[in-house]
Amino acid sequence: MSQKPIAIRSYxxxxxxxxxxxxxxxxxxxxxxxxxxxxxxxxxxxxxxEYGYExxxxxxxxxxxMWVMIREAxxxxxxxxxxxxxxxxxxxGPKNWPLWLIFIPQLFxxxxxxxxxxxxxxxxxxxxxxxxLLLWSNVLLWASVLLVGFGGYKWVSRVAQIFALFMVVxxxxxxxxxxxxxxxxxxxxVPGRPQNLNIPFILPWVGTILAGSMGILWYSYWVSTKGYxxxxxxxxxxxxxxxxxxxxxAPQDRQTAVNRLQSWMGTMSNTAxxxxxxxxxxITSFLVLGVELLKPAGxxxxxxxxxxxxxxxxxxxxxxxxxxxxxxxxxxxxxGSVIANQDGWSRSFADITLLxxxxxxxxxxxxxxxxxxxxxxxxxxxxxxxPSMTCRQALKIFYLVGVTGITSTMLILMIGDPVKIMSxxxxxxxxxxxxxxxxxxxxxxxxxxxxxxxxxFNFLMLAAGLFYGVFMVLYVLNFLSGSM
Numbered sequence: 366m367s368q369k370p371i372a373i374r375s376y377x378x379x380x381x382x383x384x385x386x387x388x389x390x391x392x393x394x395x396x397x398x399x400x401x402x403x404x405x406x407x408x409x410x411x412x413x414x415e416y417g418y419e420x421x422x423x424x425x426x427x428x429x430x431m432w433v434m435i436r437e438a439x440x441x442x443x444x445x446x447x448x449x450x451x452x453x454x455x456x457x458g459p460k461n462w463p464l465w466l467i468f469i470p471q472l473f474x475x476x477x478x479x480x481x482x483x484x485x486x487x488x489x490x491x492x493x494x495x496x497x498l499l500l501w502s503n504v505l506l507w508a509s510v511l512l513v514g515f516g517g518y519k520w521v522s523r524v525a526q527i528f529a530l531f532m533v534v535x536x537x538x539x540x541x542x543x544x545x546x547x548x549x550x551x552x553x554x555v556p557g558r559p560q561n562l563n564i565p566f567i568l569p570w571v572g573t574i575l576a577g578s579m580g581i582l583w584y585s586y587w588v589s590t591k592g593y594x595x596x597x598x599x600x601x602x603x604x605x606x607x608x609x610x611x612x613x614x615a616p617q618d619r620q621t622a623v624n625r626l627q628s629w630m631g632t633m634s635n636t637a638x639x640x641x642x643x644x645x646x647x648i649t650s651f652l653v654l655g656v657e658l659l660k661p662a663g664x665x666x667x668x669x670x671x672x673x674x675x676x677x678x679x680x681x682x683x684x685x686x687x688x689x690x691x692x693x694x695x696x697x698x699x700x701g702s703v704i705a706n707q708d709g710w711s712r713s714f715a716d717i718t719l720l721x722x723x724x725x726x727x728x729x730x731x732x733x734x735x736x737x738x739x740x741x742x743x744x745x746x747x748x749x750x751x752p753s754m755t756c757r758q759a760l761k762i763f764y765l766v767g768v769t770g771i772t773s774t775m776l777i778l779m780i781g782d783p784v785k786i787m788s789x790x791x792x793x794x795x796x797x798x799x800x801x802x803x804x805x806x807x808x809x810x811x812x813x814x815x816x817x818x819x820x821x822f823n824f825l826m827l828a829a830g831l832f833y834g835v836f837m838v839l840y841v842l843n844f845l846s847g848s849m
Contacts, residue, residue: 371455371811373626374446374595376617380628389632392587393640396435398530398701400575400644406695407485407666408570409648410678413655414665415566418546418553424648425554427574430829432641434798435576435584437818437826438805439633442585443594444626444816449585450716452808454723461721463804467797468717471579474793475710475764476772478577479506479703481786484777486699489692502777509703510770513711514762532694533647539682540650543657550653564839571836575644578797581805583709584637594629623815630816654678667782707769714768715760718743796837802830 381389412420441449453463480502487502494501576583658681659665659674666674675695679687722740743756750759780786806826809818818826 371445371452371808371813373444373622373813373816375622377595377622377625377629380625380632382628386632386635389591389593390636390639392439392584392591392593393636393638394530394643395587395640396576396580396584396637397640397643397647400580400640406651406675406699408573409651410655410659410675411666412567412570413652414659414663415563416559417656417660418549418652419557419559420567421550421553421649421652422556423571424574424652425645426556426832427571428641428645428648430825430832431575431581431644432637433822433825434581434802434805434829435640436634436637437809437822438581438585439588439593439637440630440809440816440818441805441812442589443629443633444812446589446595448589448716449582449805449808450713451720453804454720455811456804456807464717464721466800467582468714470793470797471710472714472768474577474579474797475706475714475768476776477786477793479706479710479769480773480776480780482699482703482706483509483773484781484786486696486703487777489695489699493692498781499777503774505700505703506773506777507770509700509707510765513704513707514765532690532698533643533650535679535690535694536647536650536654539679539687540653540657542682543654545653545657549656564836568836568840571833572793572796572798574648575641577793578801579709579713581798581801582713584640586709586712588633588636593633594626623813626816651678658682707765710769711761711765714764715757718746718760719757796840798833799830799837802826802833806830 409424438449441447441452445452450464450467453467454461456463483502483506484498486505487498487500490496490501490505491498572578655678658678662677664674664677676688676691679691681687683690743760746763747756747759750756776786806823809826810823
């Protein structure tokens with residue numbers, strides 16, 4: 366059966382040119398800062414302490430593939446004005462099957478991810494304030510729920526972003542001051558396989574380098590709300606979106622629209638590259654610190670005292686000042702990551718819930734704006750909402766409290782160890798990423814020929830999907846053999 370092509374935007378404003386493009390780097394920087402979370406602070410030093418520089422090549426390869434993946438997720442939003450979640454509904458097969466295959470695993474990934482981040486930050490707070498890990502993990506978690514639910518997370522996330530940018534500089538300078546063995550580092554750039562390879566140990570790291578599977582889709586959100594390619598659709602009205610003026614909306618011929626979309630794609634691609642480069646620099650710096658400071662001491666950060674072990678990364682270089690910088694980095698950056706993840710997942714789940722009833726080619730935003738009555742099956746989720754609150758906002762709060770609040774709290778109470786919790790989250794991300802990549806690849810093939818990805822990016826997307834697919838198979842084999 367032939368697939369119906371997806372229409373481009375009806376109107377496309379002129380794209381920024383020259384230095385004006387710098388003003389549009391926001392989504393890339395935001396994405397990079399959000400990605401400086403568990404993968405950088407926890408898993409990268411662990412891998413460095415265990416394997417030295419043997420996986421520099423793997424780190425940089427994943428970063429390259431991540432640039433391709435977020436770029437291609439952003440492509441669909443630039444060209445159509447819709448998120449990739451909205452676009453997935455147009456893929457052939459049973460109605461909305463991609464949404465279900467994203468929704469169900471990510472419900473678990475969301476609760477596990479937020480619990481792990483909260484636990485890691487809580488392990489830092491308990492070392493400087495009275496109270497145990499469980500207390501401070503849950504205090505941080507529910508403070509974040511309140512901030513996201515009432516909109517107060519905006520100023521907190523901005524503080525976390527500024528501090529994260531500061532940490533990018535600090536970790537890079539610290540890595541240089543640790544005097545890395547450049548000969549060993551260069552050897553690590555050449556692909557190789559260590560003799561003591563532990564797949565379950567490596568897999569969570571691979572799944573959290575720069576961003577997990579949902580982080581790829583969230584880049585599509587940030588591109589949409591910033592106004593890449595034009596104004597955002599009704600799906601995001603009422604959220605934190607930039608107002609995009611579309612003056613002089615005279616009739617626009619198709620070639621003009623295509624040319625402008627291609628220019629917007631260039632800006633979006635550069636933005637994605639900026640974000641990936643910032644993230645790559647940060648994670649590489651943490652790898653160097655793990656090799657040069659933790660490995661000689663035989664420290665592989667783990668357990669409920671993981672934060673105290675991680676402070677050695679900077680205290681070995683700058684003494685007590687380094688200790689406090691690292692401690693605040695764990696608390697502020699990971700606290701900001703908790704907020705960003707709760708907001709991102711709850712928005713995504715709310716959107717999926719609203720998109721599921723729609724027909725494949727209905728415009729998600731416009732169709733939802735026309736709803737006159739909430740579907741019967743959705744009413745138990747939003748019956749409590751006041752008249753002034755939209756159904757989407759109510760669903761966001763429902764998932765915020767239920768999935769990233771109550772369920773995450775239960776996981777913290779049952780498991781306790783933040784490293785174990787984050788390991789589960791990383792594994793889910795690595796296993797789920799091939800599905801996200803292949804569905805995004807299939808979706809972009811439905812775009813008009815003039816704005817489809819070329820052969821190089823099609824090849825790289827397939828390579829990314831196969832790469833993560835190999836790790837998925839390795840994980841399943843290790844799980845079935847009982848070695849995990």
